[in-house]
Amino acid sequence: MRTWTDLDDFQDFLDAGGMVEADDDMPxxxxxxxxxxxxxxxxxxxxxxxxxxxxxxxxPGLRLKQIFLAKTQDEIGHAHLLYMVAADMAVKTRDEMxxxxxxxxxxxxxxxxxxxxxxxxxIAIAFLVDAAAFASQRAVFAKCTYxxxxxxxxxxVGEEGFHMRHGEEMLLKMASxxxxxxxxxxxxxxxxxxxxxxxxxxxxxPDDPLLKWYVKSERNEVLRHAYVQKYVPLLHGYGxxxxxxxxxxxxxxxxxxxxxxxxxxxxxxxxxxGPDSERRLANAVxxxxxxxxxxxxxxxxx
Amino acid sequence: MSHxxxxxxxxxxFVLAFADDEHFVGSxxxxxxxxxxxxxxxxxxxxxxxxxxxxxxxxxELLTDxxxxxxxxxxxxxxxxxxxxxxxMPKWEDTLVRHWLYDIAExxxxxxxxxxxxxxxxxxxxRALSEERFHRTHSTLLLQRSLTGSSDAKDRLxxxxxxxxxxxxxxxxxxxxxxxxxxxxxxxMTSAKAxxxxxxxxxxxxxxxxVSLSWEPQTAPEGDRLDRVxxxxxxxxxxxxxxxxxPNAEW
Numbered sequence: 001m002r003t004w005t006d007l008d009d010f011q012d013f014l015d016a017g018g019m020v021e022a023d024d025d026m027p028x029x030x031x032x033x034x035x036x037x038x039x040x041x042x043x044x045x046x047x048x049x050x051x052x053x054x055x056x057x058x059x060p061g062l063r064l065k066q067i068f069l070a071k072t073q074d075e076i077g078h079a080h081l082l083y084m085v086a087a088d089m090a091v092k093t094r095d096e097m098x099x100x101x102x103x104x105x106x107x108x109x110x111x112x113x114x115x116x117x118x119x120x121x122x123i124a125i126a127f128l129v130d131a132a133a134f135a136s137q138r139a140v141f142a143k144c145t146y147x148x149x150x151x152x153x154x155x156x157v158g159e160e161g162f163h164m165r166h167g168e169e170m171l172l173k174m175a176s177x178x179x180x181x182x183x184x185x186x187x188x189x190x191x192x193x194x195x196x197x198x199x200x201x202x203x204x205x206p207d208d209p210l211l212k213w214y215v216k217s218e219r220n221e222v223l224r225h226a227y228v229q230k231y232v233p234l235l236h237g238y239g240x241x242x243x244x245x246x247x248x249x250x251x252x253x254x255x256x257x258x259x260x261x262x263x264x265x266x267x268x269x270x271x272x273x274g275p276d277s278e279r280r281l282a283n284a285v286x287x288x289x290x291x292x293x294x295x296x297x298x299x300x301x302x
Numbered sequence: 303m304s305h306x307x308x309x310x311x312x313x314x315x316f317v318l319a320f321a322d323d324e325h326f327v328g329s330x331x332x333x334x335x336x337x338x339x340x341x342x343x344x345x346x347x348x349x350x351x352x353x354x355x356x357x358x359x360x361x362x363e364l365l366t367d368x369x370x371x372x373x374x375x376x377x378x379x380x381x382x383x384x385x386x387x388x389x390x391m392p393k394w395e396d397t398l399v400r401h402w403l404y405d406i407a408e409x410x411x412x413x414x415x416x417x418x419x420x421x422x423x424x425x426x427x428x429r430a431l432s433e434e435r436f437h438r439t440h441s442t443l444l445l446q447r448s449l450t451g452s453s454d455a456k457d458r459l460x461x462x463x464x465x466x467x468x469x470x471x472x473x474x475x476x477x478x479x480x481x482x483x484x485x486x487x488x489x490x491m492t493s494a495k496a497x498x499x500x501x502x503x504x505x506x507x508x509x510x511x512x513v514s515l516s517w518e519p520q521t522a523p524e525g526d527r528l529d530r531v532x533x534x535x536x537x538x539x540x541x542x543x544x545x546x547x548x549p550n551a552e553w
Contacts, residue, residue, distance in 0.1 A: 297451030
């Protein structure tokens with residue numbers, strides 16, 4: 001077990017490319033921040049699975065049903081791995097993390113406070129949300145100083161990249177399909193564009209400890225900007241309209257400039273007051289309670 | 303619908319009955335993704351659901367070139383599923399008990415097909431059996447642990463068994479084409495013989511768990527596969543919710 005004399009000593013270790021392991025005597029500030037970040041990630045994977053499950057029974061084909069099952073299984077699998085990594089940090093057990101999630105005491109990504117209204121929302125999630133999550137997670141994986149998290153992220157990023165490509169394939173079918181399909185996706189785009197952009201969060205604070213400790217490798221605004229530059233032309237290319245009246249391309253740089261982001265919807269999700277927060281959590285709480293007898297009988301965690 | 307195989311209508315009906323059962327059980331298991339009792343079970347049950355859907359696809363492919371159209375958009379009267387496979391089971395104890403019973407039956411049904419004379423069937427059966435070993439282990443271990451884990455769990459599971467065991471016999475309700483399937487070597491046994499093996503296997507498990515039930519197995523009901531359960535229309539409409547938006551679209 002490694003120890004450090006103080007935060008400066010620990011920072012020198014990280015600046016030199018050091019990697020922290022679960023059994024290190026890491027500073028409590030680092031343990032607390034990294035744990036909170038991983039718990040948030042785990043919660044988001046789990047709640048993302050619940051967002052996607054709503055449309056699996058209606059998948060328009062048996063192979064598509066298998067594919068979306070496998071995708072959602074990946075998300076639940078990510079949650080499973082992340083809860084184990086988080087639990088090893090000895091801040092909370094897995095049961096405590098899930099209890100806190102269901103009690104509304106911990107958070108998950110803004111996008112999973114929204115409801116998938118149609119099958120096209122399922123595709124918008126795969127194309128837009130998974131891509132945003134992929135960009136965000138890849139940026140964490142790049143330098144992440146917490147070893148157990150970095151090793152898990154290698155797998156997660158790989159699978160999310162596959163989901164993203166599958167989303168693009170599904171979108172291509174919608175874009176080249178009937179007017180019904182194009183209209184369906186355009187409506188979904190109007191619901192999911194801003195939540196996907198907001199997933200990156202507001203601009204990173206100058207003293208963001210996760211950047212200082214190399215858990216995150218890039219600032220939120222930089223990732224968000226890169227995402228917009230990539231996805232606006234892609235969506236235009238598929239014949240869809242990005243729902244931003246102020247969106248324009250800078251004549252000199254060629255960069256896409258968005259309207260000012262309204263952060264109120266994101267803030268609402270932070271207090272579980274998003275459009276579908278109440279239903280999503282209530283369903284999760286009910287399902288969890290209804291199967292408590294079984295977990296107790298075989299002595300397992302949730 | 304098109305039929306790329308050279309199977310006779312009777313043999314097709316026999317294969318269809320199994321395909322429809324697999325389709326509906328797989329779809330019902332898929333419902334549990336994200337809401338199974340614990341994370342590891344979520345992952346396991348989701349894999350099993352994918353396997354069952356895969357078995358359905360493999361069997362449908364022996365009958366048609368357009369699996370989705372055939373699997374999802376027939377008239378209700380054209381399905382040959384049994385009521386045990388059709389009914390939705392939103393309570394975990396019912397789902398777990400059906401999982402156990404259905405997989406006992408599947409094991410018997412697939413084993414009867416490994417030497418089938420029908421083109422393509424033995425390969426599908428071999429693949430399915432390799433997956434079913436895991437399914438059987440999964441359901442029996444979970445039941446064994448839960449039955450001995452608490453009296454509440456035992457009460458719930460035994461009640462589910464008493465409710466579902468009689469209905470499970472509908473899995474052995476024969477279709478008209480079965481006689482031809484047996485006569486031509488498509489399957490190695492009649493439903494009646496398979497039902498006997500099923501009852502023995504169920505009783506062996508119950509005995510090993512020290513569970514005694516008042517179950518007296520009845521002969522499989524005739525005609526069950528020609529009728530649909532209450533709520534089937536709603537279930538089928540749910541399966542077709544997206545396809546109905548534009549039936550000619552490629553999704």
